[in-house]
Amino acid sequence: xxxxxxxxxxxxxxxxxxxxxxxxxxxxxxxxxxxxxxxxxxxxxxxxxxxxxxxxxxxxxxxxxxxxxxxxxxxxxxxxxxxxxxxxxxxxxxxxxxxxxxxxxxxxxxxxxxxxxxxxxxxxxxxxxxxxxxxxxxxxxxxxxxxxxxxxxxxxxxxxxxxxxxxxxxxxxxxxxxxxxxxxxxxxxxxxxxxxxxxxxxxxxxxxxxxxxxxxxxxxxxxxxxxxxxxxxxxxxxxxxxxxxxxxxxxxxxxxxxxxxxxxxxxxxxxxxxxxxxxxxxxxxxxxxxxxxxxxxxxxxxxxxxxxxxxxxxxxxxxxxxxxxxxxxxxxxxxxxxxxxxxxxxxxxxxxxxxxxxxxxxxxxxxxxxxxxxxxxxxxxxxxxxxxxxxxxxxxxxxxxxxxxxxxxxxxxxxxxxxxxxxxxxxxxxxxxxxxxxxxxxxxxxxxxxxxxxxxx
Amino acid sequence: xxxxxxxxxxxxxxxxxxxxxxxxxxxxxxxxxxxxxxxxxxxxxxxxxxxxxxxxxxxxxxxxxxxxxxxxxxxxxxxxxxxxxxxxxxxxxxxxxxxxxxxxxxxxxxxxxxxxxxxxxxxxxxxxxxxxxxxxxxxxxxxxxxxxxxxxxxxxxxxxxxxxxxxxxxxxxxxxxxxxxxxxxxxxxxxxxxxxxxxxxxxxxxxxxxxxxxxxxxxxxxxxxxxxxxxxxxxxxxxxxxxxx
Numbered sequence: 287x288x289x290x291x292x293x294x295x296x297x298x299x300x301x302x303x304x305x306x307x308x309x310x311x312x313x314x315x316x317x318x319x320x321x322x323x324x325x326x327x328x329x330x331x332x333x334x335x336x337x338x339x340x341x342x343x344x345x346x347x348x349x350x351x352x353x354x355x356x357x358x359x360x361x362x363x364x365x366x367x368x369x370x371x372x373x374x375x376x377x378x379x380x381x382x383x384x385x386x387x388x389x390x391x392x393x394x395x396x397x398x399x400x401x402x403x404x405x406x407x408x409x410x411x412x413x414x415x416x417x418x419x420x421x422x423x424x425x426x427x428x429x430x431x432x433x434x435x436x437x438x439x440x441x442x443x444x445x446x447x448x449x450x451x452x453x454x455x456x457x458x459x460x461x462x463x464x465x466x467x468x469x470x471x472x473x474x475x476x477x478x479x480x481x482x483x484x485x486x487x488x489x490x491x492x493x494x495x496x497x498x499x500x501x502x503x504x505x506x507x508x509x510x511x512x513x514x515x516x517x518x519x520x521x522x523x524x525x526x527x528x529x530x531x532x533x534x535x536x537x538x539x540x541x542x543x544x545x546x547x548x549x550x551x552x553x554x555x556x557x558x559x560x561x562x563x564x565x566x567x568x569x570x571x572x573x574x575x576x577x578x579x580x581x582x583x584x585x586x587x588x589x590x591x592x593x594x595x596x597x598x599x600x601x602x603x604x605x606x607x608x609x610x611x612x613x614x615x616x617x618x619x620x621x622x623x624x625x626x627x628x629x630x631x632x633x634x635x636x637x638x639x640x641x642x643x644x645x646x647x648x649x650x651x652x653x654x655x656x657x658x659x660x661x662x663x664x665x666x667x668x669x670x671x672x673x674x675x676x677x678x679x680x681x682x683x684x685x686x687x688x689x690x691x692x693x694x695x696x697x698x699x700x701x702x703x704x705x706x707x708x709x710x711x712x713x714x715x716x717x718x719x720x721x722x723x724x725x726x727x728x729x730x731x732x733x734x735x736x737x738x739x740x741x742x743x
Numbered sequence: 744x745x746x747x748x749x750x751x752x753x754x755x756x757x758x759x760x761x762x763x764x765x766x767x768x769x770x771x772x773x774x775x776x777x778x779x780x781x782x783x784x785x786x787x788x789x790x791x792x793x794x795x796x797x798x799x800x801x802x803x804x805x806x807x808x809x810x811x812x813x814x815x816x817x818x819x820x821x822x823x824x825x826x827x828x829x830x831x832x833x834x835x836x837x838x839x840x841x842x843x844x845x846x847x848x849x850x851x852x853x854x855x856x857x858x859x860x861x862x863x864x865x866x867x868x869x870x871x872x873x874x875x876x877x878x879x880x881x882x883x884x885x886x887x888x889x890x891x892x893x894x895x896x897x898x899x900x901x902x903x904x905x906x907x908x909x910x911x912x913x914x915x916x917x918x919x920x921x922x923x924x925x926x927x928x929x930x931x932x933x934x935x936x937x938x939x940x941x942x943x944x945x946x947x948x949x950x951x952x953x954x955x956x957x958x959x960x961x962x963x964x965x966x967x968x969x970x971x972x973x974x975x976x977x978x979x980x981x982x983x984x985x986x987x988x
Contacts, residue, residue, distance in 0.1 A: 289890075350779075352776060352777075353776060353777060353778060353779045353780075353784075354773070354776045354777060354778050354779075354784075354979055355778070355779075355784055355790065355979055357772055357773055357776050358773050358974065358977060358978050358979060359978075361769065361773075361970065361974075362773075362968075362970060362971050362974035362978065363968070363971075364899075364968040364971045365891070365894055365895055365896070365899050365968065366816075366822075366826075367885075367888065367890065367891040367894065368815070368816050368819060368822070370890055370891070372818075382890045382893045382894060385890070387894050388890075388893070388894055391894055421792055424792040424980050425792055425793070425815065426815050426816065426818070427815065428809060428813060428815050428816060428971075429971055429974050429975065429978055430792065430809070430815075430975075430978045430980040430981040431978070431980070432790060432792060432980045435784065435785075435790060435980075438785050439785065442785060547786075551785075552779075552781065552783075552785040552786045555785070555786045556786055559786075585786070588786075588787040588788065588789070589786050589787060592788065636794075637794050638791075638792045638793075638794070639791065639792075641791065641794050641795065641796075641797075642794070643794040643795065644794075644795075664794060665792065665793055665794055
């Protein structure tokens with residue numbers, strides 16, 4: 287039997303599909319690629335020492351295995367295989383270990399029989415850091431088994447043992463050092479802010495301020511890439527907040543909407559969330575506005591929200607905030623400035639982890655001329671293929687993630703839209719690369735970018 | 744009471760005990776085990792996967808749709824239809840076994856014996872054939888797909904094969920034994936087991952095989968993937984809305 291959805295590989299306009307399929311003849315293909323990386327001297331440090339740690343892993347995992355989520359997910363799977371072709375990782379690699387059930391089996395065998403001695407930690411490491419934690423499998427699993435939760439549990443153990451990819455660990459270290467993933471210190475942020483203000487003045491002819499570290503009512507938490515790469519998104523936030531005359535600020539100590547703790551372990555997740563909470567308290571804000579970041583919003587709405595509430599501070603997504611203002615008529619927008627066909631791509635963590643599905647759509651309808659829906663939308667959306675720490679810019683890996691992101695781009699391309707809209711920082715880094723690799727006639731933007739273009743100040 | 748009866752009666756009671764205790768153990772452990780060391784799912788109070796799942800009623804509707812319509816496998820149409828047939832025919836057949844004890848009551852409210860037995864004969868056989876063929880398709884699906892074969896273990900095959908044998912012996916019973924045998928001999932025997940006053944087991948090899956398979960299946964249930972029938976209301980991605988923060 288063949289999974290027909292995998293035919294989309296051959297439809298890549300780049301013409302690289304056939305060659306890619308040929309290279310997958312060995313089912314263990316993506317495992318090999320990681321082993322090849324491991325043999326590479328320069329990249330050896332990514333693979334921290336694993337030998338001799340098998341027993342530690344077993345003990346720690348079985349201890350964790352007593353929790354509600356793992357007990358359910360390990361014991362109720364009936365191996366129906368429905369999830370296999372729902373996973374973008376499987377679609378692109380054809381490797382059963384890279385499907386939800388295959389990945390779960392790697393640890394389920396240990397769970398079901400604790401006497402197992404030969405734990406293949408290399409294999410577990412490779413595949414558990416190739417899951418993007420997008421949770422699409424949980425939507426299609428008849429029992430609702432959430433592979434991302436198993437992945438988080440396993441990564442929790444691996445991280446505590448020091449087994450973690452370099453890309454994830456350096457990002458975690460940056461956040462501890464300066465408060466954001468890119469490692470921007472206060473000076474750098476101040477100069478970026480100045481640059482953006484000048485840029486905005488040139489663009490609009492008006493003095494639009496981006497207050498930094500000042501006492502305010504609203505604390506905006508942008509993704510650090512919004513300051514550097516996706517500056518149009520940052521300009522969108524600025525225009526909206528200035529048009530509404532709000533007292534707002536960004537903070538140089540919490541300039542990160544993302545939370546890589548979600549991809550590593552609970553401790554980091556809590557620490558990074560608490561950085562924002564502390565900053566919100568010290569600046570005396572009433573509301574924290576979360577910027578465009580998929581997994582960041584999942585950790586914000588499920589963790590930071592409750593910690594803020596303890597201190598009487600409200601959490602809002604910038605989309606919820608903008609939509610309210612648009613509905614009240616406080617913002618004047620001109621649809622004709624975005625005169626094209628737009629397809630909204632749901633970031634996985636908005637749709638399946640953050641309950642943010644309708645607001646972005648409503649905004650999009652108000653700021654553009656025409657929108658179109660793809661085949662798989664809302665909770666069925668495809669992952670970009672670079673979440674959960676897979677955005678790493680490493681050799682061999684780039685081609686892998688170009689294919690991991692192909693299903694999402696393919697279905698967006700098939701709508702006939704000229705723009706793919708995704709309000710997620712990882713998507714904004716991943717999709718342009720995938721689009722370019724596959725030579726698809728599609729452009730990619732964030733949602734607040736479009737609000738910024740359409741806004742009349 | 745003869746020796747065979749004694750052994751088989753004991754087997755029946757052991758099976759029921761194992762089933763009840765085993766299933767209860769799993770259900771209780773799924774519901775009452777802790778979320779995690781910090782009493783959260785690694786930092787999160789709940790595990791939604793659905794947008795807009797704001798009310799408890801939404802969550803219940805979602806779970807019921809998954810159980811009764813297999814709504815989550817909507818993109819695998821043939822698998823969905825065939826597994827629906829498989830599950831529904833199995834459950835209808837199991838519940839239809841009650842006509843063995845209910846016949847006297849049905850007759851007393853004015854339904855003729857002939858009517859009951861004719862309906863039972865045709866509906867029963869049709870359902871059994873549907874059950875066997877859909878089960879065989881599921882087995883074929885598992886064997887023909889290289890990926891599915893790779894993740895399947897002995898349990899997956901054993902559960903299916905046991906169920907198929909169970910269905911097949913049931914069908915054979917219907918075809919080989921006269922219908923009065925089921926109502927007048929088997930029915931009273933099963934009633935006697937449930938009322939804890941067991942009588943001698945009817946000596947018909949095909950019935951004994953069916954009976955042993957049924958008990959084996961009941962014992963095997965809490966030890967195998969057949970437990971999935973209890974898991975829908977205990978899975979935290981589906982019922983998370985009921986968690987208090």
